[in-house]
Amino acid sequence: MSHFVLDARHLLCPMPVIRAQNRIAELAPGDTLEVHATDPGALHDIPAWCRVHGHEIVSVAHVDKEVSITLRVGGTA
Template sequence: MIRQYDARGLKCPIPVLKARKIIKELQPGDILEIDATDPGAPKDFAHFCEVTGNRLLDGGEPEPGVFRIRVEVAG
């Protein structure tokens, strides 16, 4: 399952904190897709995944100034 979370306009660490809550509701192997505009978000989510054991899949820019971060929930 893929769940989407729109974090555009939010400053870190708010997107990571809200994502952490959402991930608790998901099953292992599910994917959380976050759209964020804070330039620090890709780095913050990389660190979040290192610490939590979740897997960072990618962090592209679907449109200028928006980072699409995909996190696979750990088992």
């Protein structure tokens, strides 16, 4: 299992979710992806997308104007 970081800062909805989706498609189940975004909608959109697609939210942090969401890739990657 590996850990990866995705910089989706300064992208507007729906691009943070699309970039996360594209990156997850390249990862193996059990890998983690840490997504950094400045679009506040990512706080809702990425966890909602993960629920639908079987990925687990590991942590969510919101510091100043940046969101950091770490997720674990599920078996449907």
